[in-house]
Amino acid sequence: MQADLICVGNELLTGLIENSNAGFLARRLWSTGIPVRETAVVADDEKSIREALERALQESELVILTGGLGPTEDDLTREAVASIFGLELTIDRNWLERMEGFFRQRGIDMPHNNRKQAMVIEGSTLLENKRGTAPGAMLKRKGKIIVLLPGPPYEMQQIFEEQVLKEVVKQNEGLLATVKTLKCIGIGESMLEQKIKELGKWDLPPISYVARGYEVNLQIKGYGDQQEATAAVNQAEKKLRDALGDAIYGCDDETLAGVTATLLIKNNMTLALAESCSGGLLSDLITDIPGSSCFYCGGIVAYSSDAKINLLGVAPGLLEKEGDVSPAVAEAMAAGAKKIFNSHFAIGITGVAGPGSDAAGNPAGLVYIALEGPDKTEQKQLNLGGARKAIKERAAQIALDMIRKAISRG
């Protein structure tokens, strides 16, 4: 089985909204062994939706449409799908009442145009939306599955996970590819390729490389008999882990922040941060992790020399002598945070996020990171390229990786 995605919405074609739905659906389908053949983003207009859908139905067994299920007149996905198959739209009483209740709760009368959202394509299954007023729909015609999902990611994702994915896999005769993604950091794509070449003839499932910022993902994909495929993929994983060691930080849905957090929790270690040029991004990444309060004491964004002195206890003389952007100051920041928060680990980051050089003439992208551990200190100097945001992100990733390696290497 392969899938086509059709994302409906003028706002996507004006770029005012990032189309995160395509990425999410592609990721989830791909990892269950259903490749996405093509994604189309089309306007809120019945003809465009119809053309894209007809094209998709010629190629793929599964077509998922997102968006165009809202209450306004330019929400036309239902209408387009119904007309292609010559089906009627009928009102779903239960959903109508449900919506009226939804608005009543908020003390608002349901605007009349919301009635539209209770219209369902005859013969389709209504997919309950627990997070909004637009239900999804699943329709089976001529051996094809057509799924309609609302545009808001938070609503779409929940419906897909709970009501669509299982059904799709069932239709796919429960056939699943065995897929494993190994996530590498701190090693370039070409170096990675070389190390893997050095393993000699590769008669295991094929590997593909996806460079992603500072990371490279290795995808191993085994098809055919579930058991054999899994065995082969595991064998490939073992070979790669032996060859690449802790350049592999995790796999599949794991994130660098998540893996680092797990290591800290497992080892009952706590973390504190002193950020200058990364400006709180590292703290944000860590606190995105549910339960981070178990190990994260907190952080100080010391965006001025005064803050470095008053809050982190960096010696004025040191700033004077070495400058704000220096290895010594990074170390003093980390030491300060470790002391103030009384944590096992502390990170100090100071540098120039750019766009321009700083007052002292340090170039944008020059960043110093210090890691204070229970019993040793590490330092890294980075010379990063890219825009301000990219420099912040890269610095935060490398800091996370320093913590991860420090703990896992003990």
Added chain:
Amino acid sequence: MQADLICVGNELLTGLIENSNAGFLARRLWSTGIPVRETAVVADDEKSIREALERALQESELVILTGGLGPTEDDLTREAVASIFGLELTIDRNWLERMEGFFRQRGIDMPHNNRKQAMVIEGSTLLENKRGTAPGAMLKRKGKIIVLLPGPPYEMQQIFEEQVLKEVVKQNEGLLATVKTLKCIGIGESMLEQKIKELGKWDLPPISYVARGYEVNLQIKGYGDQQEATAAVNQAEKKLRDALGDAIYGCDDETLAGVTATLLIKNNMTLALAESCSGGLLSDLITDIPGSSCFYCGGIVAYSSDAKINLLGVAPGLLEKEGDVSPAVAEAMAAGAKKIFNSHFAIGITGVAGPGSDAAGNPAGLVYIALEGPDKTEQKQLNLGGARKAIKERAAQIALDMIRKAISRG
């Protein structure tokens, strides 16, 4: 003139990489009055690229392809475009030398497969890539413009801005739609619609609504004679501003953080932060702005009660009595940050980011924000829905808006 976008890359169809290029190009083209008709994401395979391109060429005068210009065998965009028009690929000596120099600088011999990136379609213009080894290309055939751009956003964007946009506008007889986007915050889409309905018959350029998280963007688009269109759009803008007041925080490419930063700088005001549940996100958003060090003193992420007590001087008794998640603690955090950083404004945010309720039984999404100003204090209680990340983002946005309104209302 209208445009089609074709994004090439298996990694986009596996969802392992978010397709930010489509959004960026759509945004830039749309705002110069060139609507994007459709976007296709296709695999790294010549047939798919060809089919998408043939389809696009039937509909649009401008077709932009991104990706598939790398050095590996599965980078096939050049080949697909050349073959459609029956054109040859020839080596560009200058670019070859440029690449060899690029690698020499890094002390690496140029891998042989990079030669591929110096292959250009005959009759096309090479678009210099200052940020990587893959040059772009622009080709004019049968009254159509075909543009090839590398996949990495940082490279693609720079080439597009410096070498593509002007040329495209020129080809479009310099015709530009007059477009203005007014960005609103703190007011729902339906309420906005109602306020605008109340303005009565609307004979000015049409308005479209795009809800985007906590924001709603109002797009006004005037076509035809430049002067008349501009006048009409300005008139519409004035009407909307009169009706909506400071619900409109900015327009076009302005961001809430950027507008707030500008207000702070204009008024020589400084800002400090005390974040708990937002975990450093607000600090990150502010420090994304170049020059934020002019007004941003720094922040404290007080992720534990101890940190609130030791770093922000929140009274233990207060935490005891009111609990970490309370208006009083938000206020004490803001007051602490204002004192410590000696700033004009300070924000205190405390709440429950979720997923679950906190130990005290406060539900996820309950957030208190306090703003300490030069001469008054404000409070907000939020009951937010959505995932952990969404709750953090919403809280950070609302905090920014509190600062913005406090300054602009004086």
